[in-house]
Amino acid sequence: LTRENLQKGDWKEMQFKEYNFSAKGLPVEGGCLHPLLKVRQQMQMIFLQMGFEEMPTNNFVESSFWNFDALFQPQQHPARDSHDTFFLREPSTTKTLPEDYVERVKQIHESGGHGSRGYGYDWKREEANKNLLRTHTTAVSSRMLYALAQKPFEAKKYYSVDRVFRNEAVDRTHLAEFHQIEGLICDRGLTLGDLQGVLYDFFSRLGMSKLRFKPAYNPYTEPSMEIFGYHEGFKKWVEIGNSGMFRPEMLLPMGFPEDVRVIAWGLSLERPTMILYGIDNIRDLFGHKVDL
């Protein structure tokens, strides 16, 4: 039946069967929440119950300065290479950075200070200006900590859960992007014991109450620890994240008093979701539907 023959009135001669009002309609599919969003909600609830505030992570594009230099990550570090990082062609550079702070970051990279030897290389502003897709939410943590250091000191607990981007080979369990979860506490006199304590509190709320810590290295934290949790279901230890204390070479150029410490840890959203929901191929979870 086209619009024409409806208008012409052909339908008057056509035979129609009786309308069956008791015919069942098409079954309505019930929707369901995406597992990643359910676990994200669960993580946010845990942080809020622990008194943490969420950081503003609504910028995927970041400058190399906040993503690396502010974190005391040297400009020749392999992670800053385009094999690991997505740099932007347009807009390729950041124009506005807090100039006095940039100068202190340059100093600490080149010649150290505050008891640090520094790296002893020529730090280049052009390198710091390069825009990229943030490789970790720690870029947001550095922005938040810098802002905090400009005000009279007050202790803070921040968290973030959002997408990060790595220029890496994709396979069954790795995508070029994933969701990072990060928590940090900024206060005077915090110790590694406080970090281990907050990790016990956080992960026990995820059902992991037996933890083990292994010394590790991050450019921006010293000491650093990989975290392992005993999974009662699998009856084995699983790697559940990484953590550490942000270095003085990161905190002091921001302007924090000498006795202020920041403890922080990170994990992903995909791994706990895959474990909690028994999903063994990350493609079933997130990412572009391509059959590899």
Ligand SMILES: COC[C@@H]1[C@H](c2ccc(C#Cc3ccccc3)cc2)[C@@H]2CN(C(=O)Nc3ccc(OC4CC4)cc3)C[C@@H](O)[C@@H](O)CN12
């Ligand atoms: C390149 O991506 C690395 C990613 C991701 C990760 C690792 C480190 C950080 C960090 C950090 C950090 C360190 C210091 C200061 C601030 C942030 C963030 C994400 C997960 C971190 N990992 C991870 O999430 N594992 C995990 C976490 C929770 C969990 O919950 C249980 C079921 C209830 C189960 C597993 C560990 C491994 O999966 C690891 O192989 C993959 N890691």
